[in-house]
Amino acid sequence: MRKMTKGMVSALALTFGLASVAAAEDVEVLHWWTAGGEAAALNVLKEDLAKQGIGWVDMPVAGGGGEAAMTALSARVTAGDPPTAVQMLGFDITDWAEQGVLGNLDAVAGPEGWDNVIPAALQAFSKYDGHWIAAPVNVHSTNWVWISKAALDKTGLAAPTTWDELIAVLDKMKENGITPLAHGGQPWQDATVFDSLVLAQGTDFYKAAFIDLDPEALGGEKMAAAFDQLLKLRSYVDDNFSGRDWNLASAMVINGEAGMQVMGDWAKGEFLKAGQKPGEGFICIRFPGTQGAVTFNADQFAMFNVKGEEKVKAQLAMASAIESPSFQSAFNVVKGSVPARTDVPDTDFDDCGKKGIKDLAEANTNGTLFGSMAHGYGAPAAVKNATYDVITAAFNGEYTDGASAAAALKDAVAAAQ
Amino acid sequence: MASASEADFRTRLQDWLPKLVLAPSVAVTLFFVYGFILFTVVLSFTSSKMLPSWDFIGFSNYVRLFSLPHWHVALKNIAIFATLYIVICTAIGLMLAIFLDQKIRGEGVLRPIYLYPMALSFIVTGTAWKWFLDPGIGLENVMQQWGWESFSFTWIKSNTMAIYTIVIAAVWQSSGFVMAMFLAGLRGIDNEILKAAQIDGASNWQLYRRIVIPLLRPAFLSAFVILAHLAIKSYDLVIALTGGGPGRATEMPATFMYSYTFTRKEMGVGASSAVIMLMTIAAIMIPYLYSELKEKKE
Numbered sequence: 001m002r003k004m005t006k007g008m009v010s011a012l013a014l015t016f017g018l019a020s021v022a023a024a025e026d027v028e029v030l031h032w033w034t035a036g037g038e039a040a041a042l043n044v045l046k047e048d049l050a051k052q053g054i055g056w057v058d059m060p061v062a063g064g065g066g067e068a069a070m071t072a073l074s075a076r077v078t079a080g081d082p083p084t085a086v087q088m089l090g091f092d093i094t095d096w097a098e099q100g101v102l103g104n105l106d107a108v109a110g111p112e113g114w115d116n117v118i119p120a121a122l123q124a125f126s127k128y129d130g131h132w133i134a135a136p137v138n139v140h141s142t143n144w145v146w147i148s149k150a151a152l153d154k155t156g157l158a159a160p161t162t163w164d165e166l167i168a169v170l171d172k173m174k175e176n177g178i179t180p181l182a183h184g185g186q187p188w189q190d191a192t193v194f195d196s197l198v199l200a201q202g203t204d205f206y207k208a209a210f211i212d213l214d215p216e217a218l219g220g221e222k223m224a225a226a227f228d229q230l231l232k233l234r235s236y237v238d239d240n241f242s243g244r245d246w247n248l249a250s251a252m253v254i255n256g257e258a259g260m261q262v263m264g265d266w267a268k269g270e271f272l273k274a275g276q277k278p279g280e281g282f283i284c285i286r287f288p289g290t291q292g293a294v295t296f297n298a299d300q301f302a303m304f305n306v307k308g309e310e311k312v313k314a315q316l317a318m319a320s321a322i323e324s325p326s327f328q329s330a331f332n333v334v335k336g337s338v339p340a341r342t343d344v345p346d347t348d349f350d351d352c353g354k355k356g357i358k359d360l361a362e363a364n365t366n367g368t369l370f371g372s373m374a375h376g377y378g379a380p381a382a383v384k385n386a387t388y389d390v391i392t393a394a395f396n397g398e399y400t401d402g403a404s405a406a407a408a409l410k411d412a413v414a415a416a417q
Numbered sequence: 418m419a420s421a422s423e424a425d426f427r428t429r430l431q432d433w434l435p436k437l438v439l440a441p442s443v444a445v446t447l448f449f450v451y452g453f454i455l456f457t458v459v460l461s462f463t464s465s466k467m468l469p470s471w472d473f474i475g476f477s478n479y480v481r482l483f484s485l486p487h488w489h490v491a492l493k494n495i496a497i498f499a500t501l502y503i504v505i506c507t508a509i510g511l512m513l514a515i516f517l518d519q520k521i522r523g524e525g526v527l528r529p530i531y532l533y534p535m536a537l538s539f540i541v542t543g544t545a546w547k548w549f550l551d552p553g554i555g556l557e558n559v560m561q562q563w564g565w566e567s568f569s570f571t572w573i574k575s576n577t578m579a580i581y582t583i584v585i586a587a588v589w590q591s592s593g594f595v596m597a598m599f600l601a602g603l604r605g606i607d608n609e610i611l612k613a614a615q616i617d618g619a620s621n622w623q624l625y626r627r628i629v630i631p632l633l634r635p636a637f638l639s640a641f642v643i644l645a646h647l648a649i650k651s652y653d654l655v656i657a658l659t660g661g662g663p664g665r666a667t668e669m670p671a672t673f674m675y676s677y678t679f680t681r682k683e684m685g686v687g688a689s690s691a692v693i694m695l696m697t698i699a700a701i702m703i704p705y706l707y708s709e710l711k712e713k714k715e
Contacts, residue, residue, distance in 0.1 A: 242574050
């Protein structure tokens with residue numbers, strides 16, 4: 001009996017001891033990677049940190065696009081207790097940096113030479129006032145189309161490279177009795193498709209409209225044409241699309257219920273998880289008319305000002321682990337995106353990944369790498385959501401033609417600025 | 418005269434003071450309810466974006482609020498929703514209460530059956546009805562599998578009809594509760610009056626039309642107030658059932674307030690919409706409270 005008590009006490013002491021050590025070197029990470037492929041990718045980082053003895057306190061807030069996660073974050077920061085690292089996109093990072101609540105990663109960024117290997121278009125967001133505040137994890141590009149190989153073969157047509165070819169394929173798929181376009185009717189998904197349509201109108205036009213927010217471009221003829229194309233695409237979507245999550249739309253393509261999905265490359269993770277291989281089960285192409293240009297959406301871990309030396313150390317270790325080329329490769333192979341560093345070898349990547357890496361490098365040198373409006377890399381949240389309102393209204397049939405939608409877009413963006 | 422009322426006031430204060438001091442809930446309520454109401458009102462006059470700021474800009478948030486088409490959609494939706502919700506709930510609740518009041522057998526079983534939906538949260542109601550109304554997996558699919566091929570019920574996916582699916586789900590949830598209120602009211606009616614009316618030769622219809630329903634006035638008033646404030650603050654049901662969609666077709670003031678305050682980083686505009694909502698509720702509640710308090714004095 002006494003022995004047992006002694007054993008229990010020492011076990012208890014051991015537990016407490018371990019717990020306090022772990023607490024000192026835990027990183028608390030707020031993210032919205034809860035879908036299967038995403039969760040698997042995140043596990044890579046968890047394991048890397050575990051090897052260094054750093055614990056991981058998971059704080060997942062579900063909801064693609066991270067709207068709910070950002071709300072949770074506001075509450076935590078307002079309460080003065082920010083998490084160590086927060087998955088964040090684009091202007092959200094800049095917004096938080098302006099509040100002066102982000103940490104400083106220069107201690108690892110400098111020696112590791114992040115300045116030379118991370119594309120400049122990304123650095124614009126990962127740095128504030130010349131200091132590194134966030135560690136980019138990956139670069140997603142949003143102008144992809146994921147096509148079921150079986151469905152495409154059945155049409156007897158080649159993978160489309162122009163708008164007209166795309167329509168021909170979609171028509172044929174409709175004849176074959178499947179839903180041509182798998183789509184989820186959530187504002188951010190509507191906007192993701194629209195990103196590609198605007199980019200297909202020309203890279204200069206995309207920059208003028210969605211980066212520079214030029215009213216003439218926003219309300220002009222090309223925007224009207226892009227909206228007309230969006231209305232056309234609407235006719236290839238099944239009646240039951242509204243509210244569907246993006247991964248369910250991917251599943252429709254995987255199951256052969258639908259022909260293709262216009263979605264960022266995070267969709268690839270769903271295909272891989274279902275056991276399909278690029279070129280065999282599915283085909284990845286750039287949205288017709290956008291080859292050579294990339295609209296990106298990079299997941300970054302913004303690092304908050306944490307208190308305590310141990311915590312800062314754990315935070316820096318996490319930042320360093322994120323930017324290590326081996327992690328960049330391992331993570332992005334699973335996640336479906338491409339590394340945020342340009343010096344990572346593409347040997348482990350599948351064909352879609354290799355194409356993504358090549359396209360990114362090409363767009364980076366040609367100056368055709370742009371932030372995605374739909375994912376908060378084009379303009380701040382107020383403007384982004386104003387464009388969502390118009391795009392989603394157009395997709396749900398509120399405007400009779402593209403010209404009136406373009407006019408509404410111009411007004412909405414002007415009002416939100 | 419003056420000193421008498423002062424003494425009066427002092428004794429009353431002495432009566433009340435211990436209770437006030439001993440009630441932390443008073444302090445908590447003052448701070449968390451009225452304090453935050455004040456905070457929101459103040460915020461609505463500032464240029465707050467992501468986090469609160471103290472840069473006052475007058476009424477421009479309100480001007481911007483009423484220039485947003487989005488807000489007008491929300492107002493139109495709340496008008497449709499609140500009207501139908503209150504009217505249908507009251508009608509169904511009254512009908513159920515009258516039927517249950519016919520001294521039928523098994524009332525004890527039936528009453529909880531109607532009342533139980535109220536025990537669910539709106540999130541559960543919304544999710545269940547979302548699946549039930551979904552054309553791909555719900556009612557339409559089942560009907561078609563049973564052989565009624567032409568059956569079609571796609572309101573939840575339609576821009577113009579989706580708001581009515583919210584009414585359906587909300588009515589399902591709340592009418593049992595309204596029934597319980599009316600049932601209590603019916604049980605409170607003096608049987609003598611009814612007997613007297615019957616002796617005078619009143620028909621059943623006349624009995625209800627002229628005597629019972631007028632006597633239920635307080636129950637109507639409480640039902641109205643409870644349903645009205647539930648309607649105005651409806652958020653969870655919308656989020657669970659349609660997520661504000663298709664598109665933004667079922668946006669309500671409460672979902673509007675949340676999205677502007679938190680996801681769109683226009684806290685000032687969000688706060689001003691909250692103030693408008695508060696004023697709407699106040700416009701309904703204050704006359705009610707006023708009349709209630711007046712009655713008690715008499």
